[in-house]
Amino acid sequence: MSNWVEVCATDEIDEEDVIRFDHAGRTFAVYRSPDDEFFATDGLCTHEKIHLAEGLVMDDIIECPKHNGRFSYKTGEAKGAPVCVNLKTYPVKIEGGTVFISVA
Amino acid sequence: MSHIVIIGAGECGARAAFALRERNFEGQITLVGAEEHLPYERPPLSKDALLNRLEPKLVSDAARYADAGIEVLTGLSVESIDPAGKTARLSDGEILAYDRLLLTTGARPRPFPGLSGANHRIRTLRTHSDAVAIRAGLQPGAHLAIIGGGFIGLELAATARKLGARVTLVEGLPRILSRGVPAELSAVVAARHKAEGVEILCGVTIQELSEGPDDARIFTEDGRTIVADLIVVGIGAVPNVELARDAGLVIDNGIAVDAHLRTSDPDIFAAGDCCSFPLPHYGGRRVRLEAWRNAQDQGTLAAANLLGTEEAVSAVPWFWSDQYDLTLQIAGIADGATQAVWRHVAEDAFILFHLDADGRLIAASGIGPGNSVARDIRLAEMMIAARVRPDPVALAAPGTKLKTLLAA
Numbered sequence: 001m002s003n004w005v006e007v008c009a010t011d012e013i014d015e016e017d018v019i020r021f022d023h024a025g026r027t028f029a030v031y032r033s034p035d036d037e038f039f040a041t042d043g044l045c046t047h048e049k050i051h052l053a054e055g056l057v058m059d060d061i062i063e064c065p066k067h068n069g070r071f072s073y074k075t076g077e078a079k080g081a082p083v084c085v086n087l088k089t090y091p092v093k094i095e096g097g098t099v100f101i102s103v104a
Numbered sequence: 105m106s107h108i109v110i111i112g113a114g115e116c117g118a119r120a121a122f123a124l125r126e127r128n129f130e131g132q133i134t135l136v137g138a139e140e141h142l143p144y145e146r147p148p149l150s151k152d153a154l155l156n157r158l159e160p161k162l163v164s165d166a167a168r169y170a171d172a173g174i175e176v177l178t179g180l181s182v183e184s185i186d187p188a189g190k191t192a193r194l195s196d197g198e199i200l201a202y203d204r205l206l207l208t209t210g211a212r213p214r215p216f217p218g219l220s221g222a223n224h225r226i227r228t229l230r231t232h233s234d235a236v237a238i239r240a241g242l243q244p245g246a247h248l249a250i251i252g253g254g255f256i257g258l259e260l261a262a263t264a265r266k267l268g269a270r271v272t273l274v275e276g277l278p279r280i281l282s283r284g285v286p287a288e289l290s291a292v293v294a295a296r297h298k299a300e301g302v303e304i305l306c307g308v309t310i311q312e313l314s315e316g317p318d319d320a321r322i323f324t325e326d327g328r329t330i331v332a333d334l335i336v337v338g339i340g341a342v343p344n345v346e347l348a349r350d351a352g353l354v355i356d357n358g359i360a361v362d363a364h365l366r367t368s369d370p371d372i373f374a375a376g377d378c379c380s381f382p383l384p385h386y387g388g389r390r391v392r393l394e395a396w397r398n399a400q401d402q403g404t405l406a407a408a409n410l411l412g413t414e415e416a417v418s419a420v421p422w423f424w425s426d427q428y429d430l431t432l433q434i435a436g437i438a439d440g441a442t443q444a445v446w447r448h449v450a451e452d453a454f455i456l457f458h459l460d461a462d463g464r465l466i467a468a469s470g471i472g473p474g475n476s477v478a479r480d481i482r483l484a485e486m487m488i489a490a491r492v493r494p495d496p497v498a499l500a501a502p503g504t505k506l507k508t509l510l511a512a
Contacts (some may be wrong), residue, residue, distance in 0.1 A: 016507075050475065051475070054474070054475040054476075054478055054479060055475075055478070055479060055482075056479050056482050056483065063482065065475035065478030065479055065482070066424075066475060066478065067396075067397070068397065068482070080126070081119055081122065081163075081400055081404070082145075082163075082400065084164070084168070
């Protein structure tokens, strides 16, 4: 069963960028790719629990601002040292110009 | 090639070992380290390791080495290398034959001049066991004296304040962080330490240190005596080159390597804190970097080149320091800059961009709470690597997205 939560309007996230989204005591990172698709992952890096939304989005990669650990934000895959644990990803849908993520 | 031996089991050596497997090397890998622990991250030693992380933060757990088929020999040092016979002799007498060798021997704290032997109240901070010993001396109310206003000393000062210790920091030069950090940033750091109650004494030359049963003392040239429960000396590091030197390799402020991290022996490479290398983007000047990410990057690169890739160093130097909630990040090397451009990031955060006479960005230094400058410093690093000449007005304008300047 999915649990869709409203995040923001689509135009509140720039292309090739990310925002932080906190909900019910959890923190997420919500991305807009250069080809204008939206994605969501856990908000904290698996290396040292840093907010990824302060990092840099390059193509389909999010890079942690602290130690440059890299993940694919589309699949959550950790791309090498110092990160070795993948990020959890969440389904995203767009309805009427609003971004929703499924946090279940 | 069937056996690669890596001497030095820190961040760099561990990274290199895994990177060999990531590049599908199927031969034998032996990683030799003098410490009793598996390779661990050193940055926490001046911070969390003194507060709440009582065990070392391992680069990888034992299972990952086993899965990757990496043999880790801990608690063993290498006593000599025979480059002609391609062997290394371990401290337990065993002889390891190698096809190629990687030296990631790191650096050790620069000792205080004239200070000898084992001191209990005068210490340095480099290893997990150093952190354990220092932690034991940092009870609330204890007086810690730190010699050296560099990153280690300042990070330790911040952590000691969190633990309730009284802190005096003595720096010989007129300001803290004079090596590689612009005065504007070191002023912010100094002000914050003073606000947190750290006593910072700059321009003070130390004549002598002494240790007694109940305290340790600093005697300054201007006649002061600082009495402390514990003194920590943080006056830089010296590269561990002895093994390489005794093997006849060329030494030049570290084990000298070429752009491919190869030493003067074609089958021996060196990486990380122990080596000096020609730095691209800065005219190929020879530098030695003591930084966590450099250790990682060079470990990865050395692995590729051990396998014959012939890939040159291309990373821009990058380092950071965390003190209280402040993070300072620097990309590039500002020596040779003729212009600094100030970019306001937030009320308590800013970045200085350093440009050379041609208008090329050669360094960026930022400071602010948390990761407030991180993204822009990372973009600056990419701009330095791309050798761009950004418009100073655009750099200074808070509304400019730095990403748009990458192609400048």
